Amino acid sequence: QKEVEQDPGPLSVPEGAIVSLNCTYSNSAFQYFMWYRQYSRKGPELLMYTYSSGNKEDGRFTAQVDKSSKYISLFIRDSQPSDSATYLCAMVPSNAGGTSYGKLTFGQGTILTVHP
Amino acid sequence: DAGITQSPRYKITETGRQVTLMCHQTWSHSYMFWYRQDLGHGLRLIYYSAAADITDKGEVPDGYVVSRSKTENFPLTLESATRSQTSVYFCASKESSLQETQYFGPGTRLLVL
Numbered sequence: 001q002k003e004v005e006q007d008p009g010p011l012s013v014p015e016g017a018i019v020s021l022n023c024t025y026s027n028s029a030f031q032y033f034m035w036y037r038q039y040s041r042k043g044p045e046l047l048m049y050t051y052s053s054g055n056k057e058d059g060r061f062t063a064q065v066d067k068s069s070k071y072i073s074l075f076i077r078d079s080q081p082s083d084s085a086t087y088l089c090a091m092v093p094s095n096a097g098g099t100s101y102g103k104l105t106f107g108q109g110t111i112l113t114v115h116p
Numbered sequence: 117d118a119g120i121t122q123s124p125r126y127k128i129t130e131t132g133r134q135v136t137l138m139c140h141q142t143w144s145h146s147y148m149f150w151y152r153q154d155l156g157h158g159l160r161l162i163y164y165s166a167a168a169d170i171t172d173k174g175e176v177p178d179g180y181v182v183s184r185s186k187t188e189n190f191p192l193t194l195e196s197a198t199r200s201q202t203s204v205y206f207c208a209s210k211e212s213s214l215q216e217t218q219y220f221g222p223g224t225r226l227l228v229l
Contacts, residue, residue, distance in 0.1 A: 043220030106158040
């Protein structure tokens with residue numbers, strides 16, 4: 001079983017829809033949770049970053065972390081065709097000093113298409 | 117331009133050949149990483165480096181060698197390429213142990229025949 005599980009989709013939605021992307025994980029040591037967006041033939045770019053449990057909002061994007069359920073989500077409101085990309089969840093444990101070595105563990109990525 | 121660059125962007129090689137993928141960053145970030153991306157696996161960490169002359173294995177290090185003699189460069193060498201190493205390779209960097217944001221390069225597409 002993989003440490004991080006993510007439904008690869010593909011997911012196709014109409015413009016304006018609310019999109020929900022999810023990941024589950026098994027390693028309780030994970031403390032930092034991220035969502036990366038990757039356009040076709042490009043490198044991933046950081047979209048959202050959350051430490052421990054809770055919600056974080058940035059414009060049309062909301063990231064949620066539920067450590068008790070080992071479940072993280074990314075919501076996209078009023079989705080746009082420009083949101084069409086692969087979305088990767090990633091997480092990293094924290095060492096005893098509260099910082100990490102940056103060894104990200106990624107989900108498989110969900111391919112999202114928003115059609116006009 | 118400042119940032120993180122990778123070369124070559126595309127590479128075709130044959131089984132058994134040695135191949136070196138280059139990664140260069142202009143931010144003087146302490147940490148650098150090599151990932152490979154394959155369908156169904158997402159990105160997997162090959163090697164990482166916390167500083168010049170400090171490297172360590174990631175999840176899938178077999179068949180790869182890295183070095184980091186200068187902070188800004190982190191080359192990845194496939195000593196004897198195999199077909200299973202056909203993949204897209206991404207280099208990334210992050211500023212320090214206190215920062216979690218990793219910045220990725222554009223990737224190198226490698227095909228091993």
